[in-house]
Amino acid sequence: MTDHQEETAAAYDAVVELYASMFAGRLETQPFARAMVGTFAELVRGTGNPRAADVGCGPGHLTAMLHELGLDAFGVDLSPGMVRHARRAHPALRFEEARMEALPVGDRALGGVLAHYSTIHTPPGELPSLLAELVRVLAPGGLLLVSFFATEGPGPVRFDHKVAPAHSWPVDDFAELLAGAGLDTFARLIHDPASERGFLDAHLLARLPHP
Template identity: 80%
Template sequence: MAEHQAEHQEQTRAAYDGVVELYASMFSDRLETRPFARAIIGTFAELVRGNGNLRTADVGCGPGHLTAMLHDLGLDAFGIDLSPGMVAHARRAHPALEFDEARMEALPVEDGALGGVLAHYSMIHTPPGELPALLAEQVRVLAPGGLLLVSFFGTDGTGGTDGSDGTAGSEPVRFDHKVTPAYCWPVDRFAELLTDAGLVPFARLVHDPASERGFLDAHLLARRD
């Protein structure tokens, strides 16, 4: 298990290191063309501000564009990414903000320290069997009442159970992401994982895709008890 985890993480790190400048240029608009995602991130930031603990981690931050957005929305935001190339770019692009190289499964954060965690399409490369441990780590660093916003490629849970008809049923389906292999999740199934991890999902936004893949864009908001 640990060996497989290390292998896929090394592949993911290498893949993103190889596309840093291209990836950064593609997402430099900071969601200006994606109103639904922009709205749910704004809602997340407002709720974190309302709780009073502004310290927020952007896990899988990539080039740091959303870390900067969270900062602009009034949060004490910092970014974490597996890719040293992405971290270096983020530091150059946003020198006033904090960025560190780390794995989402082993965050350099004390227990219960954060008011919020943003995971914007950063859990999509995690194999399904490893996702519960990753979610448990996000719960560990959240203070009671802290919020997690996770975004991912989703389905409504209909279609073939094995994905053989091109759709996903009740289980996640692996697909060829442009950077490195990823997984599409039925929204209800992902929400169950959040519950199993000790979170309380309380809001979701699911909408038609912004890309040619055809998956839904899914966003789940959850609170730590």
């Protein structure tokens, strides 16, 4: 692992129980994010390949939601503590400790990948290689839903996230990265979270085209 990955894993290990208690039911108060996750699940089911990865799954609450929405979902996280918590909280589901940059998944195996605020800690220069890995595991026609903090340009902005350093992105810039990875972004949802940081919440839904 790189230094920033080790630091991020250690930071999340230190707040597992607090983080899990804060986020377990958070989507119940976030109708926009919940709607996008539901749309993502419906479209993945429509591909005929219900296998989906929740990358950066944390305590596993969204992995469980994807399962409830009819997907064969599993979770992956860098933090050993988060993975242990997720396994305890959702014993019927599969969770693995792994980096998003090296997923334990074969090529073109998945109908969907969910990256719910899990790319925010990746330094901007490393994000293209991360997205390339997410594309590697997607079958043609597969879906990626990525959520992140959005800001007006120019360029990404580093900020002190409560757990580990993070970056917010101009939405058009992030969409260009997805295009560079070979994905077609076909839906965007951007809304004001009433955050004290002043960032917007952004959700981009993209598809890997068929050859």
